[in-house]
Amino acid sequence: MQVFLKKSFFVFFVTFLAAASSKGQQLIALYPGKVPNQRAAAGAETKQPRLTAYFPAKESATGVAVIVCPGGGYRSLVVKREGTDVAEALNKMGIAAFVLEYRLPSEATMMDKTIGPLQDAQQAIKMVRQKAAAWNIDPNKIGILGFSAGGHLASTAGTHFQHAQIENKENISLRPDFMVLVYPVISFEEGLAHAGSRESLVGKAPSKEQIRLYSNEQQVTAQTPPTFLIHAGDDSKVPVQNSLRFYEALQKNGVPAELHLYPKGEHGFSLGAPIDNWLERCRYWMVASGWIK
Template sequence: MFSSRLILLLTFLCIAHLNLAQRTIPLYTGGVPNARQGADEERIDANKNAFNVANPTITIYTPANANGTSIIICPGGGYGTLVMKREGYEVAEAFNKMGVTAFVLKYRLPSDKTMIDKSIGPLQDAQQAIKVVRQRASEWNIDPNKIGIIGFSAGGHLAATAGTHANRSVIENKEAISLRPDFMILLYPVISFNDSLGHGGSRKNLLGASPSAEQLRLYSNELQVSKQTPPTLLLHAGDDQKVPVENSLVFYEALHRNGVPAGMHIFPKGDHGFLGTPTRDEWMELCRRWLKSNGWVND
């Protein structure tokens, strides 16, 4: 009898701890800006990939021993889907092991059906995530000056846009809260929208079939780097067949020209997505070392 009660108690405590460690909240407390009214057509497949996202959220992953650093995670998917499990939830768990509080951002996927201006929808959500995390830093036991952002593929484009467009607010920000991430980690990122480097699918999904020259320049983030761009770590594979490694190279060059501290590691193999090698443990170790060298983690 005692043993059964003890097992039930431990099970309850374990479930309670998991519920406290992970919870999902709406990104906006009021209406979603730049939204068209319509039916919610979001769906999640068996692999936890999200489609037709129109109601953004953040899922909070709280580590057992938080060190004050936090990171907002932007999954990839070509601005047409979100790879929530492999490039979101599993990454959050890995950062928790370092003591980093993680926020998985389920950002809106650009669509004329659900947005008035689809080109700014994802950036609105990234800026709002930074704002919310900074506003509620004390509640979540994090340092408001140690808030980073990480992005994969098109999520890397979004993260880089958040870092290079921080002074161009596309959300309401009457409180004048800084929308600048304190650091960026970009994995096999889409950086440029020019014809030779850009990922055509991401560009079309975000800007449409016939973007203007001004739009292409605005969202080619190697052209938007300034001295205020956050310190950045770039990870890419030289044999990437979907997003050429030159995306990371031109961004690194722009960071270097502007005196922005930057690190970069090019794996000889790994293609797009690092599905086999390098393993998550391998590239996460590079992240850990870089974060430690900059004083964002201790171990």
């Protein structure tokens, strides 16, 4: 009986590994050693940041990679609906996807909570670019996609890349090659900001300098990556003006951008379709932009 159970467990284990392997998923610690900016606090949960890699079938791989940043108001992470589901959809398009479970801002666990999420986004870009050859990825086709507060993080990565918040002795580019921003938090200005996201990242009484620094429509330059934007006009959580202002700033600086606005869809529709399949429109944009042949 004992031998039978051992054999059964072995068969189950091998089957489990085969299934995991067939999906092309890998769970990866974001930092090989000590996590930067981390504070050891008694009783405080210190969740380690990580990437879950989803690889497409080799025969359909385009060489494009996208780092996916789930939303959650910088207070939680909507990992399945704005992470896993999206990664699997990207795989069907031949795109490698990396779901980023970034650290949530916390004074208890971080010495400077305002840079914690950005450190993780920069480290994710660095890691994927470093391992591009091993993962069958073109190092010049690495984008970042973010939803809601994850869109704020993605747009921060795309507008603050010249200031490394992580160790980067190798001088690897931390600039995403393109951005996809879905109902993103962009601005921390009064009247535009999602109050919860702003409070979580910069506190209840941020300085004018902090508000300006993390109002990413004010940080756009000619070097900001090309951007694809999606938003619903009836979004009651994150005003549509966040995407409009960012698009205007991109246009002003000569950055290629495409904006799709839907009259209805509210907030958090993820892969749901207010009118059509926005991810398919995004694929058309990637083809037209030369990211996908």
